[in-house]
Amino acid sequence: MTALSETSAVGEADANQVVRSQWLGEIEFGPSSELLFPVGLPGFEGERGMLPVEIPAQKPLVYLQSLTNPEVCFVSLPVFIVDSGFHLHLSDDERSILQLNGDGDPTIGVDVLCLALLMPSLGTVRVNLNAPVVINLHNSRGVQCVSEDTDGGFYRLAENGHWESAC
Numbered sequence: 203m204t205a206l207s208e209t210s211a212v213g214e215a216d217a218n219q220v221v222r223s224q225w226l227g228e229i230e231f232g233p234s235s236e237l238l239f240p241v242g243l244p245g246f247e248g249e250r251g252m253l254p255v256e257i258p259a260q261k262p263l264v265y266l267q268s269l270t271n272p273e274v275c276f277v278s279l280p281v282f283i284v285d286s287g288f289h290l291h292l293s294d295d296e297r298s299i300l301q302l303n304g305d306g307d308p309t310i311g312v313d314v315l316c317l318a319l320l321m322p323s324l325g326t327v328r329v330n331l332n333a334p335v336v337i338n339l340h341n342s343r344g345v346q347c348v349s350e351d352t353d354g355g356f357y358r359l360a361e362n363g364h365w366e367s368a369c
Contacts, residue, residue: 221253223267225275229255236269237337239344240299244333249274252344254315254337264317266335278317281334282310284357284365288331290316291349299345300338314338319346328358328368 221229237252251269262283268274281288290310292302300314308314315337318329331354337344356368 221267221269222272223275224272226255226265226267229253229267237266237342237344241345243335243346244348246274277320278335279320279329281316281318281331284318284329285331285354288316288354290314290334290336292336292347293349296336296345296347300336300343301341302338313340323358326359328356330354330356
């Protein structure tokens with residue numbers, strides 16, 4: 203199993219490292235795959251190094267595996283899987299943490315990766331689109347954007363496999 207990476211250069215095998223995950227086993231990765239969360243994630247402030255892992259048979263799931271704690275692994279989906287009309291709202295502090303340039307909104311999929319964390323809920327899963335994990339694709343810095351002022355809301359996975367509003 204290997205981590206997601208923007209680039210995978212031939213000849214970097216000696217620079218690759220292995221992280222052991224309680225949930226995913228051994229994962230080989232290169233330095234370009236590492237994500238930096240300068241303020242951690244809410245409730246996990248000490249988890250600053252993460253590794254995005256995608257298992258082809260489980261697409262579009264993206265796992266965020268801690269680089270320091272084998273027991274910490276978050277399961278996520280790209281926000282557009284849940285809500286194709288999702289709009290990202292970033293505070294000035296979040297823009298600063300991500301080191302985003304310019305005043306315009308970043309484009310999801312071009313400038314940033316925007317993920318919804320999955321949470322178990324009464325026999326299914328739910329997501330809070332008011333708290334997406336945002337990763338700057340140009341510098342691999344990430345932050346969880348927690349906002350009450352957005353229209354994202356909570357969604358749950360229905361029995362028919364579609365996402366529906368949980369509010």
